[in-house]
Amino acid sequence: MKFCLRAGVKLENHVQEMYLVSSSGRCLQLCIQTEFCLSVNYNNVTRVCQLNDVTDLGDSPLTSDSEFRFYTSVDCAGLAVYTLFSNMHHYVYPSLIAEG
DSSP states (O other): OEEEEEEEEEEOSOEEEEEEOSOHHHHHHHHHTSTTOOEEEEETTTOEEEEESSOSSSSOOEEEEEEEEEEESSOOTTSOEEEEEEETTEEEEEEEEOOO
């Protein structure tokens, strides 16, 4: 699964679950393992992971917040793309891949 990063913003009013995690990669892993999750807000300072039930599309504008990174599972045009790979319970994340 791929996620697109938007730094310095977060999605409000759609947080369904929150966790304290070790990294943004762990936050993305939790999203993948959660049926409703379509995007995440990750606080780079506090390491709080917020799982959202919508993407940033439609009626859900993003709010500026320099501590946050917003990852969405759709609408990657012109954004950095992060992927998670699993290999026998080992995970490599987030891996930055270039889009050409």
